[in-house]
Amino acid sequence: MRFSSSVGFVVFTSRLAAAATKEETVTYSHYPITGVHTGIDRATGSRPLRRNILDLQKDEPTWSLYIQALAAMQGTPETSLLSYYQIAGIHGRPYTTWDNVGPGVNTPLTGYCTHDSVLFPSWHRPYLVLYEQVLANHVQMIASTYSGSASHVYKTAADNFRIPYWDWASVPHMPHVANAEQIMISTPSGVRNVSNPLLQYQFQEFPFDKKYFPSSKDVASDWYLAFYSRTVRNPDTADSISNFSHANKVLENANLKDQYYALTKSADYDEFATGAVWGPSIENVHSAVHLAIGGVWGHMSQLSYSSFDPIFWLHHVNVDRLTALYQAMRPTSYLTPYPDHYGSYTLQGGGKINDTLSTPLQPFSTDTHGNFWTSSSAQSLGGFGYSYPEIQDWNQTPSRLQANVIAQVNALYGRSISKVKRSDLELQVRLKEWSVRISVSKFELHGQRFIVHTFLGDIPQDPLEWSVSNACVGSFPLLPPVSYTVNPHHRVPTYHEFSLTEGLKARGYDGQDSTLTATFLQEALQWKVQLVNGTVVPNDRLDSLSVQVLEGTVTLGSSIFKLPEYGERIVHPQITKGKLGDMRTGR
Template identity: 30%
Template sequence: MVSCNWATTALLALLSVSSTGVHAAPKPYKADPDQIKEKRQIQTLASDIQVSRVPITLATIGTIGPTFTRVPTLNTNTLPTLGTLSATRIPVTLQTLQTAPSSTLPVYTPPTTPPYGYTPPGTTTTSRTTTTSSRTSSSATPIYTPVTGANTTCYNRLKIDVLQKSDPDQFNMFVLAWQKIQTSPDSDPFSHYQLSGIHGAPFIPWQMGPGSYDYSRGYCTHGSALFTTWHRPYLLALEQALFHAAVAIANQFTPTSVRTQYLNAAGRVRLPYWDWSDPVTQSYLPPITMQQTVTVTRPDGSGNPVTATIANPLFAYNFLSSSSIAPFGAPWNSRFSTRRYPDSSWNDHSNLASSAMQSGFSSRVTNTYNAFLSTTYNLFSNRVESIHDSIHGTVGGGGQMNYIAYSAFDPIFWLHHCNVDRLMAMFQATSPGLFVTPASAVGTFARPVPPNTIDDVNTDLFPFRRADGSWYKSSHLNPVSTIWGMRYGYPEVPCSYQTRTPAELDTFTTNQINKLYGGGRTLPGTSREWNVRLLIDQAEIPGGYDIYVYGGTRPQDPYSDPYGKGYIGSLSSMSMGSVDQYKQSRIRFVDISLNSYLKEYGYGEADPYKITDYIRRDLTYTIIANGKPCYFQDLYTAKYAVYSRDVYDSGKDDVLPYYTSDPYYHTNVTEGYPGGIKSLEEILYPVKVDGTREVPWPEVNSTRIQG
């Protein structure tokens, strides 16, 4: 069987699907007849034919002068008609499901302690359990708790390493609170089990009534323009649970002076973040997340403070019983704890995850910096999500973090996503005029979407409700000052700036971005930024897969050591939870900076002719799908392109660099190899699994005008 034959077979079936509602490329584009001929020939292959594939290694094919293909200025008259950008809404109270997968999840019983049990005016709260399914169903909207975060003053979320050292009392209460949440009954909607389950498995409603649900996916909005905004109230829900748990624990301490000390610390409890682009820690996993135990001060039976060593809630989450994991698919229905880089005995090897993360630091910090140069919010969100995706794969190593349906059970998921939210807040502070623009919708658990549905700032962010009982929308999360109303900030968007002007915040945050991530700036002047763009229709391969880029010295066997020496970056597509499950058709792409790689090998200041010749000869690409080798020549939509772009840097700490040219795609680097683009159409109008092409990237001809 061909390594990717299962993908090709499925692709050929998809090619016969009607493309109604999908916009074709403008008139100037003509399909490549050789490509069509090749696909027809593949279709005639029997599934049992043995085909040998050789991993792609770019060989020297002589010296060819670089081709500088400038992206032409778009004529909007030739673009496909998008039509009215209206959204089709799916009510969440349509009808009781006729059939639903069985589940052993305990019946939902609302806790009686604060902050639970909030009932909005006029809401019926009676509930019953169905007799046809073990899932809980309500005769009306169930009792629910609005997601409002902490109810004290605004405090900054801190980097986990800084929190542990600078505020040991808050860190102590944070750890105790998370332990409490992790040991809360599965039926508690604010337990670690149910909060993590919102993201994916066990695919059950969270504080929602009867509705038309999609039991193949969770509530999360991966691959959507809402990726960053949806996760904000999601993180806030956990922070709210941590805060109230910390206060409850602090109230148990005696005497009064000790209780006051820890109540004050509990009031400061906020979810910390892991900055995987920090130049100090350089992408290593926070040490506390790799320790199996942690020492805390907790109240004994009489309330007296005692020192104790407990299982570290930042290291792993241990499911409470066999019924907790029974609804999961194999092999997760036999895994009683979360792991990173697990061996065959399911032992954790977080040290391997930490080493793998560090190997990609150089390009990761540049990619993070470049995200802030995005000229649209949607582009920023996509760039951050692409970095985020690769971290899931790098940290998981076959553990829960590799799988969308199970990743949120690993505690490091929350520290990881808190950093994504931090980057979002920083971008909002420095680009206050940019926010979510309408884009193709992505279906979720509570929102199955028909073709041509649009996501925008008014799309409901299920299942999170605000204090007034309405659903969160992205519009509620802009401008950035809204986070202070949720009682949190970040060191780069601090609570102390609540009384400052947006311009003052912009200046401060920009200064912090340059300081943190702009270490390689050329001061002042224009420099050239080099990138590899990897892209694929995520629906072409089922399960999870990665496309890796290597340069210079590379691992001898990238299939067993994908993050070894020479690793530059990767495009990662996490599995939904099963190796045979396909994702919704959508072009996903990632831009990987080559600047640090070129500098390391002596080409940082070389002229473009030498750089393109070197890249063409040196870069190699490897695809691993569900743990097995895969190849560009077996795929239809997977492409890579090399492009450069001029960037001007004023050298001022309070001003970000900005683009002064459109991208130049160097087709001579890629045209001779499988997967490499041969023409601009392949990158401007990337092909999808059904043979149609998407509209161009919205940022192709966007150049920031610096006033």
């Protein structure tokens, strides 16, 4: 199916309870993404919050509106510009023009989304706002169908509606409600048991047009997804149903709280934002969630299809939340120019052009004239009309907001070393911190998806058990775009770094004795590579693979309102020496 590229478009909005469809015709040169601005207190400036989905479930009016609105959006004809299908299709397939924003010059055949780029967090922000804006319109229309005493309640709920997030670091398994076939909600005609739109998206036009959704493995590595009429999560085979249990096992073993390391270690925003830069990045943690849910054969682990799965939006709202937390904790750190090696539907790759604060975040327009959002204009949440529970910036000074957000991040995600009990007046505590740093080209295996697993101790004989093994202390998923089939970026590295603190602690080492810790790591640390389908790849097949072990210091803040401070680090080459993929490069 090709996206509609005409200037005019038709928006179909379903009123579920009334079982009727209302058609509106609106003409734009470009669809303006302005955010949702209902529910804002004009006196105080307070904005409605994007809430944890576990909290939103307890709010019956808002929850009922959300479920009905998502079902209505998914039911909008796929030919409509503002259908679930077309908005999801911006991210990846079908690799066609949305909202009259055509491809750039010498750009790759891929989606608009930016991965392995410093634009990764900022591009997804207006993308989520677009989704929220369209969904909120459905919410308002459905709320208007409630009558009697419920009318005001649902109108207020609609005004305050913002899309929810799934905090996978605090709860490292999919929300139970996301996998239920039916859910009970309150509709205008009473309490009803309805099909759950969070479970899956059912494609309306199926079978697919093979031009846009190829079904041959000789054409595209995501060929198998063209045979599904609906989205699935971690199925056992290419033609089976979702396996929620296995996806949750992988999530629970994925060390997702290591996002704390990404949130607190680097004062450089670029290092936090993307795996294209040295350091622990939120992008790599985000990729681990994608892979855990999608598995070998599911939609979430192929970036070309992932946004069709409704859980994509819960996941990415959380990534946006974590980015906002980082911004609040480090208000002076933001994007600096960095080469774009991979490109997108509108951005040229090859490393010849830098992504900057003013790079257009296409296809997202600020107005009907085709002025686009940029990382600079999308930096603040306020202009989009939402916030998060931890970021109530309208009644605090920037310094007080910074301190309060740091306290909440420490309380929610702080590892054991950050929760040492101490008086605010005590001297700061300095501890040793150990980490693993990995670099590898994601195209090393000719476009195949693969994972670098790091272990402390015995590795399970069955490679299919590696991702759920207690011995696995860190995994680095490499998910190259499916459109690159000739390995054009063989030598462009992707980076990852994760802390060994919790892994060492679980084995009886606090890491404070350098000699003792280094000796243990030299004996116990191993790494293995496998394709996403479980096939083992010998380490010597990856010429670009480099693994380093670093020892540094971390100074804990004198109170919960302070960030830990990471000091200079040294590399321990003897720990990895003689192991295939040992330290070969440094920074």
